[in-house]
Amino acid sequence: MQMKPTKKQCRSLNELLIEKMLVMKAEGRSSYRNYRTIIHYIQTHYGIVQMKDVNTQFAANLHAKMRGEGKSAATIKTYFALLQSIVNYGQYLGLFSGDPKLTRSKSYELDKVKLDKPRKRQGSYFSKNDIQKLWDYWVGLESSSKGDKRWLGIFFASYLCNGCNAADLLRMRYDDEWCNSGGKVLGFHRHKVRNSSGAYVRVPITDKLAMVLGEVGDEVCDGGLVFGSFLNDTDINDDDAVDLRVMYVNTYASKVLKKIAKRLGLRRDCSFCFARHSYCTILNGEGVNYAVIERNLGHSLGITDNYLGDIPIAKLFEANEKLLA
Numbered sequence: 001m002q003m004k005p006t007k008k009q010c011r012s013l014n015e016l017l018i019e020k021m022l023v024m025k026a027e028g029r030s031s032y033r034n035y036r037t038i039i040h041y042i043q044t045h046y047g048i049v050q051m052k053d054v055n056t057q058f059a060a061n062l063h064a065k066m067r068g069e070g071k072s073a074a075t076i077k078t079y080f081a082l083l084q085s086i087v088n089y090g091q092y093l094g095l096f097s098g099d100p101k102l103t104r105s106k107s108y109e110l111d112k113v114k115l116d117k118p119r120k121r122q123g124s125y126f127s128k129n130d131i132q133k134l135w136d137y138w139v140g141l142e143s144s145s146k147g148d149k150r151w152l153g154i155f156f157a158s159y160l161c162n163g164c165n166a167a168d169l170l171r172m173r174y175d176d177e178w179c180n181s182g183g184k185v186l187g188f189h190r191h192k193v194r195n196s197s198g199a200y201v202r203v204p205i206t207d208k209l210a211m212v213l214g215e216v217g218d219e220v221c222d223g224g225l226v227f228g229s230f231l232n233d234t235d236i237n238d239d240d241a242v243d244l245r246v247m248y249v250n251t252y253a254s255k256v257l258k259k260i261a262k263r264l265g266l267r268r269d270c271s272f273c274f275a276r277h278s279y280c281t282i283l284n285g286e287g288v289n290y291a292v293i294e295r296n297l298g299h300s301l302g303i304t305d306n307y308l309g310d311i312p313i314a315k316l317f318e319a320n321e322k323l324l325a
Contacts, residue, residue, distance in 0.1 A: 011050075017038065027195075051095040125277035126278045132324060134152065151252060155257055155275055156212050163279025164190075165273070171188065171225075173223055175188070185204055185316070187200060201296065203316075204317045257271065280293050282323065
């Protein structure tokens with residue numbers, strides 16, 4: 001006689017995903033949003049999925065559906081990584097007895113759902129000449145509280161602020177670094193790694209950056225936000241709301257950038273993230289010390305970082321002055 005499954009054995013994939021998401025959110029890890037996204041996707045397309053039904057066939061179907069929807073290889077790989085983590089957890093709890101390696105291509109019939117590798121980002125940047133054309137176009141635009149002047153301006157704010165991303169840009173403040181330097185330097189802790197390395201970045205306010213701040217920055221105020229107007233009254237303490245606004249800025253600034261790039265005869269596959277990639281690529285091409293570039297980006301230098309002192313402000317200015325002629 002077959003025994004009736006226990007409540008524990010009947011737990012669903014949805015339940016375990018939610019469990020994992022809540023734990024990560026409680027720990028302050030922003031990647032919990034990835035779990036929230038896949039939970040919504042699974043519930044929308046499959047409803048409640050029992051762990052006993054999560055197998056390589058389910059994974060193959062999921063993969064085919066995502067491919068059919070035109071999702072990128074990077075997005076699919078992210079979804080499958082999350083799914084794999086839950087399968088591992090389910091196997092630990094005794095809820096999963098099939099092949100635990102859902103992303104292993106040999107698990108699938110005829111190897112037909114092998115995960116593609118995400119497209120590399122090494123080519124995602126403007127040349128210095130392209131940046132100069134964009135800058136000259138921006139300078140020639142009339143000042144405006146909206147439109148191309150504003151949105152190309154926030155792109156240049158990212159580029160000239162050490163290539164910082166929108167998540168850091170919109171949270172940046174006129175902080176102690178700015179006060180202590182007499183208004184010559186801005187500083188911020190990278191939001192992405194706030195719970196790990198807590199990388200701190202200093203941004204020299206070059207003449208070009210000062211121009212951008214004058215056009216799209218907020219009024220100078222001790223402790224005030226530098227680009228708060230782009231938050232559109234979003235509560236800066238509400239991370240979820242701010243992240244939604246960051247997504248909007250990334251999307252809309254990319255849309256404007258594409259339109260202008262087309263007008264100027266530049267590459268049209270550009271996006272807001274080109275600011276960060278262009279920053280490091282151009283400075284590297286100009287012969288700026290690699291350690292300076294990496295420190296300015298807020299990336300870890302590994303063991304070497306424990307032996308490096310702070311880079312002099314003069315060196316920061318020397319590096320960032322090379323961003324535009």
